[in-house]
Amino acid sequence: MERVARQARNEALHREVNERLAQMDKRADASWATDGETFEFLCECGAGDGCDARVRMTLAQYEHLRQQDDRFAVAPGHENLRLERVVTRTSAYVVVDKIAELEPYVADDPRGAPSH
Ligand SMILES: [Zn+2]
DSSP: OHHHHHHHHHHHHHHHHHHHHHHHHHHHOTTTTTSOOEEEEEOOOOOTTOOOOEEEEEHHHHHHHHTSTTEEEEOTTOOOTTTEEEEEEOSSOEEEEEOGGGHHHHOOOTTOOOOO
């Protein structure tokens, strides 16, 4: 269980980095809501000491993802079906939903979005 807990914490850490990236991208491109431009985010799979893969999403897709605090965006093939289930799969990214027993490790969402 310790290894799984560490992976869940890594995912939460990458999510915080991505939150900051999204804020910067919004400031850099005020028209983000209307065009389909994609931005690079860190893969949130939490593998090992941190995955350095990137996923490309529009800010609208990212905002949609963050509406639930137990959802993460990972690079295709980085989903871990032991820890999560796939919600959305595209060629650029996979959205996964944490299985319920891991939610206590990821519940410290920086926005306090509801899911529990
Ligand atoms: Zn990854």
